[in-house]
Amino acid sequence: MRGMNSWLHNALPLTRSGRCTLQVNPADATTAGLSDAGRAVVRSPTAEVEAEVEITDGVPPGVVSLPHGWGHDGGDLRLSAAVAEPGVNVNDLTDDLACEPLTGTPYFTGVPVTLAPTTR
Numbered sequence: 001m002r003g004m005n006s007w008l009h010n011a012l013p014l015t016r017s018g019r020c021t022l023q024v025n026p027a028d029a030t031t032a033g034l035s036d037a038g039r040a041v042v043r044s045p046t047a048e049v050e051a052e053v054e055i056t057d058g059v060p061p062g063v064v065s066l067p068h069g070w071g072h073d074g075g076d077l078r079l080s081a082a083v084a085e086p087g088v089n090v091n092d093l094t095d096d097l098a099c100e101p102l103t104g105t106p107y108f109t110g111v112p113v114t115l116a117p118t119t120r
Contacts, residue, residue, distance in 0.1 A: 020087030021054035023065040024115065029055045032115040039118040042066065044093040044111050050118055051088045064113060066090045 022040055024032070034040050036055040041048055042064070051066060059065050068090055093113065099106050 020051065020067055022051040022088075022115075023054050023056050023059050025059050025061045025063065026055050026057060027061045028064070028115070029053065033117050034115060035117075041116045041118055042093065043114045043116070044095075046095045047092045049088045049090075049092055064115065066093075068108070 022042060024034060024040070029035070032040070034053045034055070036053060038053050039050055040053050041050050049066075066088060091108070093111055094106050094108055095111075096106050
């Protein structure tokens, strides 16, 4: 419930720390050299973001999950609670020109990415 709508991230009683993590299968984490609670660079064909890693068998091998609704750090948002812990905007990884032909909606799932540990 707390992460269902991104506007809830600005309601201080409903926020909690550490909700924006890159969920990675243990086998993929080993292959990529990632550690739990470490940081990773996630690269798509259009962009890259950096996120905290959460190793979990809750995602299958070959798949990563980065929650939608974060990235409250742009412009004059006037979201004092949400800006305190902005997270990562997964939309940055999508290609706004790759769209579903019937509706014109950008593809937000199935985006190919590569992973690497951060160098800092």
